[in-house]
Every structure is written in C-alpha cells, then in structure tokens.
Amino acid sequence: MNNEYPSSSGETAQFAQTFFTAGAAAASVQQNGDVPTQQFVASSADALLNSLVGMDLVTHADIVKMGTTQRNHLRPGTDGDCFLYSNEEVFMEKPPKIIEGYLFGDLIGEGSYSKVKEVVHVRSLMRRAVKIIKDKRLRKIPGGEQNVHREIDVLRRLNHRNVVKVFDIFRIEEKQKLYIVMEFCVCSLQQMLDNCTEKMLPEFQAHLYFTQLIDGLDFLHTKRIIHKDIKPANLLLSLDGILKICDLGVAELLESASDWCTLVQGTPKFQPPEVVSGTQKRFRGRLVDIWSCGVTLYNLVSGCYPFDGDVIMKLFENITTAPLQMPPTPISQSLTQLLTGVLQKKPEKRWDMLKIRKCKWFTSQHQTDSARIVRVPSIKHTPAHRPLSVYNSLVQLYSGQQTVTEEEEEEGGEEEEEQKQQPAEEEEEKQTK
Known part of the structure; x- marks a missing residue:
C-alpha cells in the first residue's frame, strides 16, 4: 500500500511510525527525597517497561524473574512486530553499575x-x-x-x-577516562546499508534522510563549523x-565568515577533487x-x-x-539533476545550500511504499530500538540492591581485556621502534 510521504521535517514522526514497529519513550520516576518510593517499585515497574519498550505484550515479571537464576529476553517473532520469549540461564547477576548518576x-x-x-x-530515566x-x-x-x-x-x-x-561531560581521574553523555541513537545509516539485502x-x-542531513549541515555552516567527514557512518x-x-572530531570552527580551510582529514571516498588532487593549498569548507x-546520497540510493x-x-x-x-x-530525473549539481568537480560550479533547497527533488513530495522501507537492523538478535541491557539493573536498583561505584566499576571486564591485549600492543610498539 502506497502513502504520500510529505517532505516537511515536521511530519517525520508520521513516517517513523511505519519505520519503527514500536517507539521508545522516557518514563518519569516518582521519588521521595533521593530514594524512589515502594509505590514506584510496585506500580510503575510495568509502566516503565512498557514506556521504554513501547509495547504491552509483556509485564515486568515476564522480563525479569527476581530471585531466580533465570531471566527472559525478548527475541524477534516471525511477524517482525511481535517479540516472543527466549530463556537464558544466568549464573550470576552483576550488581547495577552507576557512575555519576548514570546506570x-x-x-x-x-x-x-x-x-x-x-x-x-537514574533520576529522570532518560536513555542516553x-x-x-x-x-x-x-x-x-x-x-x-x-x-x-x-x-x-x-x-x-x-x-x-x-x-x-551532548548532555554531560565528566572525567574519572583514577581511571584516566573521559565520559561524554549524548543522545541515544539506534544505528547509523551505514549499519542500515550493511544489513539490508540490496x-x-x-x-x-533516502529523501527523508538527505533533507534532514541538509538541515543539520546548514545549521553547522551558519555556526561557522565545517564537518569535513560527512558519510553514512557518521549519520545516526x-x-x-x-x-x-x-563525529565532529575533524571538524573545523572557522574564525571568520570566510570558509577557507587548509586541512581536510575526512574519509578518502567522500573527499572532493580539490582536496585529493594535491594541487591546492586551501579549500572552500562548505563546498567540501x-x-x-x-x-x-549517491551511496544511499545505489549501494x-x-x-x-x-x-x-x-x-x-x-x-x-x-x-x-x-x-x-x-533513479528519478530530478535526483539525477541534484547529484550532477552537488558532484561538480570544479568548486565554483558546485551547488550551494540554496540551490539544493530549491531543486525539484528536494522540495517534491515522494510516494512511500511500506513494503520497501529498510528498517533498523537488529543488534545481537535483539531489535536495536528496544532497551534491553538495563532492565535487570533497573529492577535491582529500585529494589535496593547494592550498586557498583566509580571506584569499583570495571567497564564490563575491560581490565581483563586490556591485559590480554597488552602483549600484542607491546610487540606492536617494538616493531614501530
């Protein structure tokens, strides 16, 4: 069944209803001082689960069997929308790990x-x-x-x-680690491409994503920021x-209204002729x-x-x-026209943001076919948009179980992993010398 898909960004949510079989939302915690009340634990656990998972097929008790060595996980059902149960033996539950107020x-x-x-x-229950x-x-x-x-x-x-x-930035000096708390995203466009058959x-x-890409990039440019590494892997x-x-690690914050750049460190396949030719010492950042x-865009529609x-x-x-x-x-004729304009080898002939926004393909309404939509890939056999990894910890936390603090946290066995990697790293350093 075909539906008309509007190009305006304000109606993206309507498309997302088809794109995601279930959304995820934040839940609020009723608190008495700093400690959640027993009323919250008793009456809000199911509501919390349903608000996070976006479904009413299961209850809190179905997901986590407290007091046993067994826990339930959701796994994809045959129809793609229903998620069935699969049992997994768990010999030891790790205590909830909290660092700077984050579970x-x-x-x-x-x-x-x-x-x-x-x-x-842990206070707002916002997923990050x-x-x-x-x-x-x-x-x-x-x-x-x-x-x-x-x-x-x-x-x-x-x-x-x-x-x-970015919501928060903090550092743990004892661990020599920096923590950057950001919006939670389910996958990148590159992961979608890698996981679909075609x-x-x-x-x-592709039109839905490209229009949003232009909106975001245009905003960066108005703030005098050149990204320098736009690609599907950096679009979440x-x-x-x-x-x-x-991923603005190689971005440049311009000191003036001029967008001349002297260094570009992006991915080779996505760099323009004026950069890879090696004949120019500076480049127009916005056109890059x-x-x-x-x-x-070419990659999204062709693979x-x-x-x-x-x-x-x-x-x-x-x-x-x-x-x-x-x-x-x-591909459509209007898309051919757009690709030809933005992939002009000479920077002075390349389309700018204004031309992109005015072109027919960008402004047109596109017909969407729900049967052809490429959906979010699964991660480890669980749907990427369903927050499974903190359920047990949430229940343990609000049931009063002891938590792991900054001094005790091990980053999920990271120290053991580093000990295993150390001989290989030392050998690599010797070869480098």
Missing part, C-alpha cells in the same frame, strides 16, 4: 580510541549513550587528543534536532527516526561538505560510490578526472 548497560559501539555504552539517568575515552588509547592515535577536545568544544555550542546533542535505500527513504538515527549528524553529501578505485592513488585519480556516471539502478 550503565551494554556496549553498543566501539571506535579506535573509545567505546560507547547504553546508559540510563556514553562515549568512554581512555587516555592510554587516545595517546596512541595521531592527533587523537586534539580531535577529542575539538569535538567537545564544537558539540557544546550546538543545539539542533539533526545534530547529536545494500541501498529506496529513493523516498534516533529512537523516533530522526537523523543526527555525529556539500560534495561529501552528494557522495553520501556504490560515484568514484572508486582498487588503490588509493587510483581512487584519487578517478575523483579528479573520471566523468560522473549515474547509478546503474533507476
């Missing part, structure tokens, strides 16, 4: 110098993600410390629905299907970002790249000299 859940992402975990703020950055790892990455400080400085200045929001999105769904989706631009948006190469030098040669070929998959 820690499972690992949901990992980078070269950081890990990302699901957390819940925390990026944990270890000084030891950061120092091994060229420019790592500078990138982190730059990202923090930039994110603190921003407040836009299409840019990931490795691409239908044009109407929130619980309600809103696109969020993230627009080129990257064009490559991203491939406008320019590619077996080795880096061949890739750079193709970006600089090879003519633009439209994707082998059928």
